[in-house]
Amino acid sequence: MKPRSRFILSVLAFGYAFLYLPLASVIVYSFNDSRLATVWGGFSTRWYGELLDNDQVLDSAFLSLRIALTVATLATIFGTMAGMALSRFSRFRGRTLFSGMITSPMVMPEVITGLSLLLLFVSMQQLVGWPAQRGFGTITIAHTTFAMAYVAIIIQSRLSAMDESLEEAAMDLGGRPLRVVFDITLPLIAPAMIAGWLLAFTLSLDDLVISSFVSGPGASTLPMLIFSKVKLGVTPDINALATLIILFVSSGVLIAWWVSRRSQRQSA
């Protein structure tokens, strides 16, 4: 083995260790029998069992899941519409501005997004009496606003890679514009929509900062619950919960990757 390639290999190993050792330690310690989170006391799955008896954890997990499902679906619908507008319709006034603005929720610090949404919800409550209380509804709206930006970008890049004459050909053959969207455009961008849906789902499930701003009493998502528990010290059941989340999210990412790869191969 040449010294140069050995060097590259060690850099690679270091990089991956940096990324995955913390995750691995969380997974390993989730099977720790000891009550102390950092002392190994033999293998056990009892923290997983305790997790299932904890109503607080189950409630917030269920809330997070409900929010993530709603957000993913709404963000996919709005994001697809925005992505199509950005790449397909003939130049309209302010298209460049709109195109730049769609990415702003991605680069805006989450604290700012959260704060501004909170202010919006509070002032709306004073003006029109809605939302009466903050919780599921407000978190869903907040998550949808930033998740749809990601979906729009995915859809836009898929559409710009797609031959525009496909839609023209359908119109040439007698398809009215709306019909063509359902006959041609949507089936062809469906893989990108699935990938976008999964991404939005994971983003929503992950989010802590924005949720903390726009949530109200009695409505805490899973990340919020974990964060508040950790403040009182790391307990082994958190490790078990984290392991489950890692499993859930990584399988979601894997599916998204697989779907988008398959669609790329099909269109090639």
Added chain:
Amino acid sequence: MAGNGASSTPFIEIRDVSKYFGDFAAVDSVSLTIGKGELFSILGGSGCGKTTLLRMLAGFEVPTKGRILIDGVDITEMPPYERPVNMMFQSYAIFPHMTVEKNVAYGLEKEGIPREEIKRRVGEMLNMVQLGAFAARKPHQLSGGQRQRVALARALVKRPKVLLLDEPLAALDKKLRERTQFELMSIQYKLGITFVVVTHDQEEAMILSSRIAVMDKGRLIQVGTPKEVYEYPNCRFVADFIGNINMFEGTVVDVDGDRVRVNCKDAGGELVALSDSPPLAGSAVCVAVRPEKIFISQNEPENSEDTRLAGVVEDLGYFGNLSLYRIRLEGGRIVQVSAQNRRRSAERFLEWDDKVFISWRPRSAVLLTD
């Protein structure tokens, strides 16, 4: 194949059509009539406006000014899905998520035609393009030539009044292109549908078309049969664009009836050409002669009517069926001459640095003023 099925009544009328993108005139005041059943080509280099003109016929672009009529109906502002026109796209634009059969059926389904009739017509059309056995295939399982035929079948199945073809053969390799050219012509002849082909390939346009329109910089330069455009180009651009040609720039010495004598310094002699509308003596003109119209010989030719010039063989190329010579004239000018290799011989008829004479008949040369 000039004039195959062409009739003189205008079927497509393009009346003074212009298309501006911002300040740029992609198509500039084009007027054109195309007869029913014609196989009409629009020929030009990239960016000459030919595709924009085709897209205006299809309805994807609306002219900035001017009108377009098909079969007497003004379609200028009609959306593409209402026009009696179908298009075959350069990329073929076959729907990748549908089978061959579904692709071809798409247009008929949008028309609301009964299911059995769709099935019958799609089957007939697929048989005509020899794809009957491929009906259930997905597009990615087809070769380039098969995709091209799916695109053709899909565009023809609605029996359009006009079929528009955007570079129909550009994506095929040379052998397949030659075969497909003749297939296209026989399909056009069988169905009697007016074809409008856009191409940058002058050979393709020559072989396919009943008439050719040559475009440059958004303007229509010349319209005529392939023969007219090749033998009687109306300007330097058309002469140069279609086929090979030698162009001699010079000044008119005198005019005798339709005979024009032109003095050309770099040719090292006087050239004679015929012209219906001879220019005045002293004006700058161009005498253009095709390589195959020039005779080459080692002895001085006798006919005094002909233009005769002396030179030296600078270069020669053997192509099997013909030989190409580059002759340096006494004035320093290089002339291309092509000669059929009629006799079979291992020896060359001419060698490098041989002294030769070239000559051509007065009516072989074209006098260009534009």
